[in-house]
Amino acid sequence: RTMRDLVFLASVVLTVYARVSFPYSEVLQASDLAGTEKVNFKCKNACRVYVDKPSDHHIITRHGNVITDFNTIVSGNVFAPAGFNLPPDDYVLENVGDMGLDFVLYIVDRTAPHFGSSVYVPQQNLGVAIKDRARFVTILSSFEAMWFSGFTGTFPEGFPRIYATGFDAAGDDMCNPVFQARSQHHAEKSWPTIPTAVLTVDFGFIGAHNVTVNRRKAKQPMKNGAVTTVYTSPGYVGCLFNSGQNYNSPVSNVEDSFAVISESLDINIVYDSLNANEALHFRVNDNNYNWAGGTYTSFSKYFGAGSFDVDLAWTRNTISSSWALQLDFGVEQPAAQTTTARSLSATPQITTQSVSLGTEYTKSTKRGDWSTTSTSRRSYTLFSAIVLVCIFA
Structure with missing residues (x-):
């Protein structure tokens, strides 16, 4: 078989309800207001808040007094909200009239790493073309997914990377990148579609670089x-x-x-708290995998040149389970290949391994960190894949 229909199904059977807390920030969404239409948060050292949608019915109060609303936080620019500064204190986010608004509110402490990085919001019919010289940019969206395309720039090896965090946690050793470019060619030719609310691009350097981000249905991943x-x-x-x-x-x-x-095909996955009844089923040719369990367990596998018939299927049954899978086509074989799952320690580490991607790199014990070990370059002619996929919206 050389062609198979692509199906990527979205369902509303189970919805995740949880505020997400980081050492320097919190993310609140409409589900956090369920029941009382109020939720408390704290600014320890003063903070800045960003939101992806304007509204005069969503307000932030302090001791019963209105401090700001979503309209003010957006400040007239829905594509690049300016944010709003709050002094140290306890606050309440309240919904006083708009029951149908989905939103993403990003609350970040002023002492956070990379504080002041730009925040962008793609709109329903118009994405954002980000031409920012800063190393980090954060994107918010309460839509199903965000689609990245048009990466340009002279990237350091192993960059750009995309983290499912705000700029304060991007690059943290305790966080796994959702996408990590394996070469300049892979950065320029890949179009990640990621179904999550907060994403930060780490370009790897301060200087000229671009990327375009659009809102996208999760059932329409770009593959060709x-x-x-x-x-x-x-x-x-x-x-x-x-x-x-x-x-x-x-x-x-x-x-x-x-x-x-x-x-070639290089598989890398990190998964956390997958119950046995919600294992991620993955098959490539005659190799079948059912990933489950683990506290941030990782797995990698390399296949040489050939034809790859791939299936994957997963259904959420608990609110705490998560996983991220990256498939790279046309990369050279790592020097050391891990073929069995392993549990990460309190400081997430991976087995040291080398891969050849034009320049030779060694992957350090800090997950996602690539360092150059050779200055010799090879031409990027590895990828000659013919992707035979039909995409049905």
Whole structure:
């Protein structure tokens, strides 16, 4: 078989309800207001708040007094909300009249790493073309998924990366990147579609670089011609210090089937708290995997050149489960290949391994960190995959 229909199903059977807390920030969504239409939060050292939608019915109060609302936080620019500064104190987010508004509120402490990084919000019919010289940019969206395309720039090896966090936690050793480019070619030719509410791009350097971000239905991943494909559980966060917390998402099913002819296939997955009744089922040719259990357990597998027939299926049954899977086509074999799952320690680490991607790198014990070990370059002609996929919206 050389072609198979692509199916990526979205369901509203189970919705994730949980505020997500980081060492320097919190993310609140409409589900956190369920019941009382109020939720408390604290600014310890003063903070700045960002939101993805304007509203004069969603207000922030302090000791019963209105301090600001979503209209003021957005400040007239829905694509790049300016944010609003709050002094140290206890606050209440309240809904006083708009019961149908989905939103993402990002609350970040002024002492946070990378404080002041830009925040962007793609709109329903118009995305954002980000031309920012800063190393980090954060994107908020209460839509199903965000689609990244058009990465340009001279990226350091192993960049750009995308984290399912705000800028304060991006690059933290305790957080796993959802997407990590394996080469300049992979950065420019991949179109990750990620179904989660908060994402931060780490370009790896300060300077000229671009990326375009659009809102997208989770059932429409871009596949044709991509050299990297990313799948995640909807609402994925990916940090060890808030294991079990997920962003709210209406999507609860992930299914896909496709066939690819490629120079290689490299599989990397990290999963957390997957119950046996919600294992991630994955098959490539005659190799079947059922990933379940674990506290941030990782698995990797490399296949040489050939034709790859791939299936995956997952249905959420608990609110705490999460996983992120990256498939890279056309990369050279790592020097050391792990083929069995392993549990990460309190400080997430991976087995040291080398991969050749034009320049040779060694992956350090800090997950996601690539360091150059050779200055010799090779031409990027590895990827000659023909992706035979039909996409049905």
